[in-house]
Amino acid sequence: MIITSTNPAHLDQVVGEVELGDADTFVAAAQSAHDAQPGWARIPAPVRGRAIAQIGRVVEANAEALARLVTAEIGKPYAEALGEVREIVDTCDFFLGEGRRLYGQTVPSEMPDKQLFTFRKPVGTVAVITAGNFPVAVPSWYIVPALLAGNTIVWKPADYSPVVSEAFRDLFVRGGGLPDGVFTLVQADGAATFEGLSRSLDQGLVDKVGFTGSSAVGAEIGALAGRHLQTACLELGGKNPLVVTPSADLDLAVEGALFSGFGTAGQRCTSLGTVIVHESVHDDFLARFTAAVAAARVGDPTEDVLMGPMLDAKFAERYEEYLGWVAPHHKVHGATGRIGADNPRDGFVGDPGAGLYYHPVVVDGTRPGDRLFDEETFGPIVGVATYRDLDEAIAMANHPGYGLSSAIYTSDALEAFRFRDGISAGMVSVNNSTSGAEAHLPFGGNGKSGNGSRQSGIWVLDQFTRWQSVNWDYSGRLQKAQMDVGELTGDAGFRLGS
Template identity: 40%
Template sequence: MTSTVDLSARTSELLAAVGAAPLDHDSGLAATSPITGAVLGHVPLTSDVDSVIAAAADAYRSWSLVPAPVRGGLVRELGELLREHKDALGELVSIEAGKIVSEGLGEVQEMIDICDFGVGLSRQLYGNTIATERPGHRMMEQWHPLGVVAVITAFNFPVAVWSWNTVLALVAGDTVVWKPSEKTPVTAVAVQALFEEAARRAGVSPAVAQLVVGDRAVGETLVDDSRIALVSATGSTRMGREVGPRVAARFGRALLELGGNNAAIVCPSADLDLTVRGLVFSAAGTAGQRCTSLRRVIVHESVADTLVDRLGTAYSSLPVGSPLDSSTLVGPLIDEAAHDGYVDALERARKDGGTVVAGGERVRVPGAEDGVYVQPAIVRMPAQTDVVRRETFAPILYVMTYSDLDEAIALHNDVPQGLSSSIFTTDLREAERFLSAAGSDCGIANVNIGPSGAEIGGAFGGEKETGGGRESGSDAWKSYMRRTTNTVNYSSELPLAQGVTFL
């Protein structure tokens, strides 16, 4: 196990490697590592958020006039720097967010991928030509930059979600102000340093994408400021209930990525070898701290016992420990509050008649006594009770049974959240039923793959209490732009629409 001193020293080395300034060890926001609970250093707080917003608004006026393919050149530079520093940034993600090595590197790869996507997108901000009823007229749509975009991110994906938003916003011609989670400010400092170097190489003002570090009050400032055209906020449903109405009250836009309570339906025809692998990663990966983590399994009663036995066997072999150890598959929870939620949910599940069939204990890791490690838990539930319908950000997998597919889909949809979902089946009819309008009500629906994890090519987001926002691929770029409908009269007449006559 890496010692407390080593983590702090290693963090300094990694920051230097990406060109970031050393941390102030005397004041500011204390950054800790969930691996050991060690304080990595103190990140300076942003003292004047208003000035940052003003600089972003000023930069927008010139940046919005830069041709989109030229804006893509900045994104290209960022992608190249991320490739160059992937290992260093990935390790920082592991140290500060507690992700295992491959997941830390995977998060940075996701940033690289969205940069590649953004470069191509910079030449594909297409509008439409629309048929008009009036002779001698042409009607079309154009997309224009929106303004300043505030990006508020969560600890579990401390850098990738910033990139999803910032790359699209920059290509769209917007400027960005980023408030990272107070739990993961160090990775934000590292990414900002890389971005500023990319801006220098591209000959662009770094004011087009800035960082603000602070507490809830900083986020509220971004939410309430009328100079912010779009607030993209990732976090809990509770947070979204506050952000959405406040942004709407000033007629701004909100893009919300909130809670998930993701399920997998396992059908009698499912390939159980594939199913077990898919379920275990989705439920235990990232210690259950993804918004797309698998929380519920709805399995046909004919295969339920077999599946639970196999899941239990797989869980018993999961190495829990320091995420910096290459053999570890389950790292720490982010903090003690997360552990409290884990314990409380298990207690509530037992009171509701649930039986813990695997895991459920705290794990003591040598050399990391202040780290919060738990054994991922499997709980068989007699019904979908309140605790099951509530998202707990920890590795708890509730298992329930069904007898027919309609019952399973109804159970699947009977939660407030609507982010990601999956079905495991080799029956084409079952798969297509799940993907139809009468099937999953989530923004993401998968077949023979778990709900956790997504490629950047598709739009990411969900429905209901998940917030309805869409980020990353497909046409999510439209959230960061404004649409204008243009009608051009190239005739010498002035016909009115709908046959209206006047004068």
């Protein structure tokens, strides 16, 4: 089956055509990766690190071209797309150094003439399945550390970003000089992927699964891996809160909420879901926020805009469903729906009829129990709620049960620390947006947002390595731990028990 990828900002523009594989394609790729893994693991880690460094340099040299392709295929504004490509470079730069670390430990033994050690071992073959809203940055968070640690990869990207995925694969394989089977791309739809993954797990060809996508699909992936006594690395959705306190710099909070809520047209797992504003500053904040949204530049992603189109028609259709969740007690600010000649937006950049463009929406009066408050809304819609004290704000922030990203705007250090202590999210920002990550800080969530696994930094290595312990006894006799217990003596100093 051949699919055609079109530009969501200009639907009549074809980005490319890609042939989709089936479940057999996935299994064959897993077999190839499984066969190649022992050889790749035998290559010294510092040498693998140099391959990662070379990939980083090749991506850096092609950054603008790759960013333009990201913009063309998913409609992400170019500045954001270029920042995403730079995340690959940052990740490669960080993991070059880990090739000379991958530290274990030397541990003291309770026995004489005995040494204890720990080592990191690669898990084996890793199946990586990613979404297309970050079609190159997020895959690199899995693939770079997994390769560095000595694993081989089967990568299945989103079916709405296939051309970018091909370019990403070519930069990695050719740029890093990777041997055959070490990194294989499989283009397939969801059903074929799930069947192929299941069969590969049954045959012992896949040792770890990494998945970025919706909470619903993540639960299925996690259950499938669990049946094979594996723990998947899951990075899922979010309903990310941003709390505005009475001491907040309101203009800064508005700027943070604008980028958090409407960057990438609200199609990030870390996008802002609900602004939770103290009652004393609610009206002032809301007036400033809605004015900023009304003035924001929306349109052609090759221009200087806050947000471009929806990623794909399926996300546009789903977003229209979210607009149906508006309840009678809500107040909608601004126009809603698809932007066009009959539903215009002032200052639109470009031709709204050419692509999948939608109005950014602010909905005031949301509260726990509302679908708009409780459930992830993947698109340019932000709820606003009101709170009376910080304990209530924290309870509201935790209510949806996701736990990915969060933010608080405050000038009070005590409020910041109380929020950090009480929030369930895996990531907390103080006076910054809910979006954004750095390559050396752990990324991931809890609850509906994931199973506690983390990407980025040294922490992701726990996903792609297993600890091996070694005890080396050179006493010349059998020493039995916990049975032959040594003790101090007054004369000899130490005596081994029996």
